[in-house]
């Protein structure tokens with residue numbers, strides 16, 4: 120029997136975006152699944168081997184604000200946070216729980232937000248955690264602000280902006296470690312990021328398997344599933360997908376988050392090799408709304424989408440080893 124409910128959900132979610140969005144995710148579902156597998160197969164070693172504190176030191180927003188500005192200055196990223204704040208583009212809120220990402224569980228605190236609308240133009244809303252996370256949130260969201268067009272983003276922009284923001288956050292964490300400042304908090308942050316990628320990997324793996332079946336046959340049933348999925352469990356994947364669907368998740372949005380979080384490990388590993396890598400990210404930031412996907416990737420030494428998946432898998436492993444080795448390069 121064909122699973123019509125899931126098929127309809129896949130199509131309905133796709134229609135919320137321009138056609139190229141759902142195509143991009145569906146046609147690359149197996150690649151996203153492969154990234155998830157790499158992450159799942161490596162990470163248990165971290166969970167069992169690492170000894171890390173599990174809370175961030177309290178910090179006033181003024182300090183977080185100052186540290187974020189210092190980070191931008193240090194890397195010649197031209198932004199004046201005080202000016203954004205005075206113009207009410209950058210606004211701070213106390214945590215009211217309204218944007219918690221409960222579906223993926225662990226580590227997901229209140230989520231800050233950057234966007235564009237007619238009333239406010241470009242804006243950045245930061246939900247305060249009163250610790251170093253506020254500095255990370257500012258760096259993440261203000262980096263989005265720097266590549267926000269006046270209006271809707273295109274596919275290239277949507278698929279790459281999270282990678283840039285999470286990547287810059289990872290580089291920020293690395294800079295703190297290199298400068299021997301708030302090192303324990305920075306390590307915890309890097310560790311948590313890796314655990315977040317793992318949470319996505321577990322939840323999204325069955326979703327990508329089913330999307331892969333849909334892409335190939337347009338009909339989701341056990342027979343089609345067994346034709347192209349090895350070592351999978353159809354019934355299990357279907358029930359995972361039903362939970363996903365009932366939680367009102369959006370596989371396109373979740374993919375750009377998962378892709379972004381995963382890509383950030385590439386940015387972090389490249390930065391550890393060569394600090395000037397930040398300049399390439401700044402160029403990428405200027406290009407994502409104007410240039411093609413491949414052109415943008417080439418700015419960061421990635422040849423094309425296949426090469427991107429390859430480099431992400433590689434970096435996930437290098438990043439895992441980096442954490443396992445007590446945050447030391449091998």
Ligand SMILES: [Zn+2]
Nearest residue numbers: 259263281284
């Ligand atoms: Zn973001």
